Amino acid sequence: MVDRIKKVLDQELLADASMSDTTNYNVRVTNGSTHEGKTPFLIGVAGGTASGKSTVCKRIMEQLGQADMDHTKRQVVCISQDCFYRELTPTEKIKADKGLFNFDHPTAFNEELMLNTLKGVLAGQRCNLPAYDYKTNSLCPERMVTIYPADVILFEGILVFYFPQIRDLFHMKLFVDTDSDTRLARRVPRDINEKGRDLDQVLNQYMNFVKPAFEEFCSPTKKFADVIIPRGADNTVAIDLIVQHIRDFLNNRCSRITNGNDSGDGSTTTPAADSASTQLSRPH
Template identity: 50%
Template sequence: MGSKSVDELLETSAEVHFSGLHLDELETVNSEKELPTTSATENGHREPFVIGVAGGSASGKTTVCEMIIEQLHDQRIVLVSQESFYYNLSKEEMARVHEYNFDHPDAFDTEKLLSCMEDLKSGLAVNIPNYDFKTHKNILPARKVNPSDVIILEGILVFHDPRVRELMNMKIFVDTDADIRLARRIRRDTVDKSRDIRTVLDQYSKFVKPAFEDFILPTKKYADIIIPRGGDNHVAVDLIVQHICAKLGQHDLCKIYSNLYVIQSTFQIRGMHTLIRDANTTKHDFIFYSDRLIRLVVEHGLGHLPFKEKQDQYILVWNFVKGYAVSQ
């Protein structure tokens, strides 16, 4: 699979679900205003590539993140978990901990999460809370995280707050069957957390399942990429890693100017460049291939312009043309 191009993998894989996008335009989907992948700030710092990974509980988010990190071993990369930003529970809440909904948006300190992410994007080191799931409080020491080339933010509700979404250059939703997620959660909570299976099932039916349907699943529409089967979908992860590598290694001018795009080099484009630079190329061929290259630039540029569909006007024009043709 390593010998195949990204386009070939995209065409041959039916398991990767893209939300109406081309691979080279991932950063433009679901956003009226594009966020630059990397840009120069006033102090010369280049912003990191931020990836958001959302999905239901036990959907395989952590596995997907670990696979991405493993394949990006030559990049500075850090993983930030939304679970680190749970609010500390009071004594009253601890006394009724089984009635506390950990899957609700109000369970997270989103303001603190937002502050940490903004500092990381600005090139500052941050202290990530160290949340203890036994005491349900932050414990010392906090985890110090240094600025990196790539930041992965994962959690069930990382797409819920629009301010957090706006910090992301790529949004991934891990989509796993509900029965599989439940089975994984039962195994995880009974083995790792020594919980009674009845308690796990009660919590799932009372909080986890309703929260998924009310808060998590609706954020799926914000995803640039939807990965079915989670970590089992190696093709999807490979495509994502290739795209990230391409963005990190893109032309330096693109990193400075957020509105500059470089067309991906292909054998066809390199061949045309070779012909127009060849002193032995005929005048006719020089004009033909130069015109073709210019057309590609114009077409690529037009693809990045905002537009609004005018379907009603198209229908009116088409009906007018048909009526005119009939009358003739």
């Protein structure tokens, strides 16, 4: 298994990264970044709810010394798909307040905003998008989430491989595979403590929405993964290999810049973007 993972990582490191069209964005894009004109190494991290996606990303950030760094200066950053929940209708908000809205369905996300934002960061640009208020289930234009350019970007979420146009943007795809009982055991206390829900509401939502959505929309996307990580963050071997791969890429990138050989044409996967301090939130 270790040799197979290493082979995939080596192949991805040598793969060319194509530039994406960045016109007609439904997202605010600003210039002036030192990364502008270069292509980041975009890694997708998928998996079921409470599978450990955000924890895997956190471990990667920690091992690379990026977690405590100013998010405007990070070389490796993480964006959560949770940042792209769409605005709900009044009727949907009422359902959401009662735990009757399916946040695990593809239609709960703003696919266009996700696509345009990723195209923006792939172009090495800084992007801004409205924050999402999980208590009111609405967008907050007055609170903007800034995504800063960097060299490597982790984009994690339950359905990051579901949308074909978004899936095709990734240079590497990881799937965090964790037992369903373990995921439920993690989700119950999380929703009770962080969302103030009672046990019955959490279990009903899981049985009516979360579990069926995982089986229909998330689990089938495992076949698109380049590397499957069993047991999530507990799989230290897989995480160490991925971290080493990213470290090799960053060192290679730094060496090319120092030697003046970095053309910024995307031939050596480059800069990316970050999603502010709320990047690892997982409200639903």
